[in-house]
Amino acid sequence: MKKLLRLLPLLFILLLLITYSSAKPITIKVWYPDELGVKPKYVDKAAEDFRKAFPNVNLEVTRYKIPSGDFLTKLLLAIDAKEAPDVFHIGGTLMPEFVDAGYIRPLTAYLVKWEDWKHYPKSIKDAVRYKGHYYTIPYGLDVRWLYYRKDIFEKAGLPVDWKPKGWDDILNTALKIKNSVPNVIPYVIYAGVAGAGGTVNHGYVPLLYGVKGVAYDVKSGKYVIETSAVKKVLDFYKKAFIDLKLVPQEVLTLPKPWTTMREKLGAGELAILFEGGWVYGGWVTRYGLENVEKTIGYTLMPSEKGAPYFTVGGLGTCWYISSQSKNPDLAWEFIKRFNTREIVAKINIEDPHPVARLDSAELPEFKGIKYLYDCTQILAQAKFEPMAPGISKFGNRVQLMTGRVASGEMSPDEALRKFIEEMRMDFGEVIVK
Amino acid sequence: MRRRKFLILGILPAIFLMTFLFVLPSLWGIYSSFTNMALLGKEAANFRFLGLENYIKLFKDSSFYTSFVNTIYFVVGSALIGQFLLGLIIALLIDYAEKKKIPGRGIVYGIVLLAWINPTLIAGFQWSAMYDYYYGTLNKFLNLLGIQKINWLGTMPMLSVIVANIWRGTAFTMLIWLSALKTVPLELYEASKIDGANAFNRFRYITVPILRDIITVNLIQITMATMGAFLLIWAITSGGPGLKTTTLSLFAYRTAFEAYRLGYGSAIAVIMLIINLVFGIIYIRLFRRR
Numbered sequence: 001m002k003k004l005l006r007l008l009p010l011l012f013i014l015l016l017l018i019t020y021s022s023a024k025p026i027t028i029k030v031w032y033p034d035e036l037g038v039k040p041k042y043v044d045k046a047a048e049d050f051r052k053a054f055p056n057v058n059l060e061v062t063r064y065k066i067p068s069g070d071f072l073t074k075l076l077l078a079i080d081a082k083e084a085p086d087v088f089h090i091g092g093t094l095m096p097e098f099v100d101a102g103y104i105r106p107l108t109a110y111l112v113k114w115e116d117w118k119h120y121p122k123s124i125k126d127a128v129r130y131k132g133h134y135y136t137i138p139y140g141l142d143v144r145w146l147y148y149r150k151d152i153f154e155k156a157g158l159p160v161d162w163k164p165k166g167w168d169d170i171l172n173t174a175l176k177i178k179n180s181v182p183n184v185i186p187y188v189i190y191a192g193v194a195g196a197g198g199t200v201n202h203g204y205v206p207l208l209y210g211v212k213g214v215a216y217d218v219k220s221g222k223y224v225i226e227t228s229a230v231k232k233v234l235d236f237y238k239k240a241f242i243d244l245k246l247v248p249q250e251v252l253t254l255p256k257p258w259t260t261m262r263e264k265l266g267a268g269e270l271a272i273l274f275e276g277g278w279v280y281g282g283w284v285t286r287y288g289l290e291n292v293e294k295t296i297g298y299t300l301m302p303s304e305k306g307a308p309y310f311t312v313g314g315l316g317t318c319w320y321i322s323s324q325s326k327n328p329d330l331a332w333e334f335i336k337r338f339n340t341r342e343i344v345a346k347i348n349i350e351d352p353h354p355v356a357r358l359d360s361a362e363l364p365e366f367k368g369i370k371y372l373y374d375c376t377q378i379l380a381q382a383k384f385e386p387m388a389p390g391i392s393k394f395g396n397r398v399q400l401m402t403g404r405v406a407s408g409e410m411s412p413d414e415a416l417r418k419f420i421e422e423m424r425m426d427f428g429e430v431i432v433k
Numbered sequence: 434m435r436r437r438k439f440l441i442l443g444i445l446p447a448i449f450l451m452t453f454l455f456v457l458p459s460l461w462g463i464y465s466s467f468t469n470m471a472l473l474g475k476e477a478a479n480f481r482f483l484g485l486e487n488y489i490k491l492f493k494d495s496s497f498y499t500s501f502v503n504t505i506y507f508v509v510g511s512a513l514i515g516q517f518l519l520g521l522i523i524a525l526l527i528d529y530a531e532k533k534k535i536p537g538r539g540i541v542y543g544i545v546l547l548a549w550i551n552p553t554l555i556a557g558f559q560w561s562a563m564y565d566y567y568y569g570t571l572n573k574f575l576n577l578l579g580i581q582k583i584n585w586l587g588t589m590p591m592l593s594v595i596v597a598n599i600w601r602g603t604a605f606t607m608l609i610w611l612s613a614l615k616t617v618p619l620e621l622y623e624a625s626k627i628d629g630a631n632a633f634n635r636f637r638y639i640t641v642p643i644l645r646d647i648i649t650v651n652l653i654q655i656t657m658a659t660m661g662a663f664l665l666i667w668a669i670t671s672g673g674p675g676l677k678t679t680t681l682s683l684f685a686y687r688t689a690f691e692a693y694r695l696g697y698g699s700a701i702a703v704i705m706l707i708i709n710l711v712f713g714i715i716y717i718r719l720f721r722r723r
Contacts, residue, residue: 073690076472094473101477193687194673249587250566252674260567389474392692400496403675407587418495425493 027058028330031078032089032319033071034063038351046338053337057330068317069196079103079324086325087334092128092138092315096389099130105321106133110332116339119359127315127384135320137335139344140353142314143277143375143382144202145298146170152271153297156180163299166306167210167236170272174246177271185248185270188261191237192252192403199402200395201385202258202274206312207233209383210303216388217431223394224431225420232304234405234412241406252407265296274301277375281352293370300378313382316353348372354379393426459706465699472693487700497701499676500684504660504708506591507598507680512659515599517652520606525636527607528614549604557668560597564669586670590677594666601665602658606651613647614640649720656712660705681705 030047034040040063047061064071068091078084084103098104111117111134117125120137128134150160156177164170174187189207190198208215213229216222240247251257264270266283283292300309319338321331345360349369354376355361361376388394401419404410410418423430469476469483491497523545530538548556563570564585572582585593621639630638641648663682666672672679672687679687681701689698 069691073693076693080472097474100475101471101473103477192673192675193679194671248566249584249674253584253586253590253670254565392473393694396687396692400676403673407674407677409675409677422495425490 025056025058026327026330027060028087028325028327028334029085030059030061030087030334031071031075031085032061032063033066033068035065035067036351038347039063042343042347043338045343046334046340049337050334054330054333059334079322082324084322084324086322086327086331087319088322089317089319092136092318093385093387093391095128095135095315095318095320096130096387097391098320099133099135100389103320103323104135105323105325105328106135107137107321107332107335108133110336111137114336116336116341116357119341119357121358123379123382124315124356127387128318130387136315136318137339138315138318138356139339140316140348140351141356141379141382142316142385143311143354143378144206144274144301145277145280145311146272146274146301147265147279148272148297148299149265149268149270149295150297151268151295152177152181152184156271160297162297163309164302164306166302167207167304169302169306171236171239171244171246174240174272175244178244178246181271183269185261185264187240187246187272188251188257188264188270189237189240189247189274190251190257191241191247191399191406193396193399194252194254194257195399195402196258197395198258198275199399201312201314202276203237204233204398204402205385206274206301206310207236209310209312210301212303215386215394220431221389222429222431223388223390223423223427224433225423226433227416227420230416230419231412234401234415237402237405238412242408247406249407252403268295278351278353280371281350284352298371298374300381308381310381310383311378312385313379314385315387316356390427394423397422397426462699462702465696466703468696470696470699472695474693476694476696483696487697490697491700491704496676496679496684497704500679500681500701501704503591503676503678504680504682504705507595507662507666507678508656508659508712510591510595511598511602511662512655513652515595516602516606516655516659519599520603521610523603524607524610524614527611545604545607548600549602549608551601553601553664554668556597556601557665560593560600560665561669564593587674590670590674594669594678597669598659598662598665602655606655609647609651610644613644617643645720649716652716652720653713656716657709660709660712681708 030043032039032043043061043063047059050057050059062085064074066074072090072094075084075088075090090098095104124138124141125134128136128138146164148162153160153162157180158173158176162173164173170187177184178186190203192199195203205215208229211229211232213226213233214224217224241249251261254260258275261270261273262275262279262282265273265275266286280292280296280298283296287295300311302309319335321328321335325331339357341357341360341363344355344357345363345366348355348360349366349372352369352372352375354372355366360366366372386394397419400422401415404415404418405412420430420432466487467483467485469479469481471477523541527538527542529535530541551559562568566572566582566584566587569585571585575582617640621643622635625635625639660680661682662680663686666678666680666683667686670678672683681704685698685701685705688694688701
């Protein structure tokens with residue numbers, strides 16, 4: 001009896017703990033990075049709707065005002081420490097690596113029952129399917145343009161309604177600007193490690209697609225190196241950086257070359273730049289829509305010999321459900337409430353991107369903006385970024401290869417040989433043809 | 434015996450901290466270097482012990498060799514030739530000025546010290562702003578003189594980061610030398626002067642032998658600090674152009690926290706540890722009391 005009495009306080013504490021844990025409300029954690037301040041009001045709107053529908057659920061939304069790369073590191077460390085949020089927001093290209101790592105849950109079961117899924121075109125649905133499952137819903141897609149300054153073109157005696165007839169035309173146009181308009185950078189294409197993702201998706205990939213090259217073979221699940229295509233890409237880099245000196249070497253050395261070069265094009269100090277569609281919004285905010293429409297032109301990227309013209313598409317950033325989430329159904333309810341017709345349209349008006357939902361594009365306020373209309377129209381000509389496991393490793397090797405050629409450290413042939421060697425080292429088997 | 438117990442008790446907190454903050458993480462790093470530990474992709478889901486595979490791969494990786502050679506250039510250029518020699522010369526000059534009561538010595542001391550007080554990242558951004566091709570102070574200055582702009586970070590990237598690191602780190606060596614010089618008994622110098630020794634011989638046969646231990650510690654310290662220098666290079670060039678300023682610390686960071694390959698990144702860190710040990714052994718042998 002005495003023993004039982006001694007145990008009583010322990011039992012009491014145990015009972016308290018059980019009561020406390022069972023009374024604790026369910027918490028759904030949502031993490032997202034945002035430096036610009038565009039997303040918060042839309043995330044808050046989705047959160048508000050969620051809280052109305054689930055008043056007993058504690059929804060914790062955390063905005064990280066840090067660059068997306070730093071956010072990714074933070075997220076991966078949290079996942080590794082088994083403290084992942086239920087819902088998080090990262091780039092679409094990371095999807096295969098997150099699936100392979102077992103970090104995210106498929107959304108297929110939710111999507112097939114979701115009324116609004118029918119508003120997404122097949123191309124988008126295909127892009128978010130990996131190993132037989134859908135893993136996310138994109139809302140604002142990425143497109144890229146070849147931007148050019150109309151005022152500089154005028155000074156150089158070039159037509160302002162520019163449609164380059166191929167790669168040589170880009171180089172010749174830039175050369176003409178170099179020779180006739182002083183104190184202006186004729187052309188910028190990103191290369192090297194400093195260019196980060198820009199080197200891959202705004203530099204190497206559009207050129208590779210321009211010679212019908214591919215980077216990854218989905219069927220065999222292997223990376224592909226088509227030597228003649230890669231060689232042509234590297235020859236272009238050599239001409240632009242070394243032979244004709246159209247692109248300044250600073251592109252390889254500036255800590256964030258894209259920040260400087262976007263500013264330079266906006267300020268009229270750079271003539272031609274292949275960049276993301278989202279950059280246009282920054283110029284509009286700074287210089288005003290009327291001024292930007294008057295001075296900055298945009299055109300599709302030509303293939304090596306001209307047609308077909310295309311853009312490089314990307315899934316942008318998307319929401320995912322963590323595989324560590326204990327309440328995936330509720331996590332889905334949040335994602336669903338963010339991807340409404342109105343939110344998708346409004347967020348992409350504010351931060352200009354083509355919309356992933358076709359019915360969002362039909363809203364008059366979206367349709368009324370010429371630039372967004374053009375961006376949505378070119379989706380039909382979009383070739384999407386390579387979606388493959390190990391894409392960051394591939395990207396790093398591409399940065400090294402382009403940097404070696406652009407800095408004059410290696411010839412295109414040497415850099416290509418090195419690239420093959422490094423890709424084999426990283427991925428084992430690589431298809432070289 | 435009681436005193437011994439008390440001493441052991443006294444150093445226990447230090448041992449505890451060293452174990453948890455240095456020894457265990459280092460052991461964990463060494464262990465990780467034998468695995469495929471990763472934060473992303475297939476490897477993140479399939480943790481495996483690889484044995485020496487990471488090291489074999491590393492020795493076949495040309496980026497590793499480039500980073501290794503860059504590290505040697507950077508350490509020899511900025512730590513040994515730059516910081517150590519320059520710090521020594523400045524310290525000797527200030528010490529001489531103090532003895533001769535030459536005015537302005539405090540200003541020189543203050544200027545050198547300012548560079549060191551500055552946080553590394555700020556110093557990096559300052560140098561980045563100095564070297565910038567378009568808006569940089571150096572090129573603006575050249576412009577004023579009617580000289581054409583120079584692409585500092587494009588044409589001489591390693592030299593540029595070495596100069597920045599010398600500027601930043603010289604004060605440390607100078608401080609060590611200055612305080613050490615004060616410990617040398619003046620009578621020895623006086624006696625050697627009477628014996629007819631010139632300034633160089635006094636330095637060679639009196640100063641260096643007396644300060645041997647301090648020189649060793651200083652060399653080990655600046656070599657290790659320079660080997661691990663990250664922020665300064667990161668802020669100025671991010672390791673570019675290409676890999677021209679990528680030292681082993683940047684290579685390890687990129688591998689571990691940009692490609693998220695922790696195992697491979699750890700192998701690079703272990704190699705850095707070995708290089709540091711080798712340097713340490715060389716210094717100790719070089720300045721060992723005969």
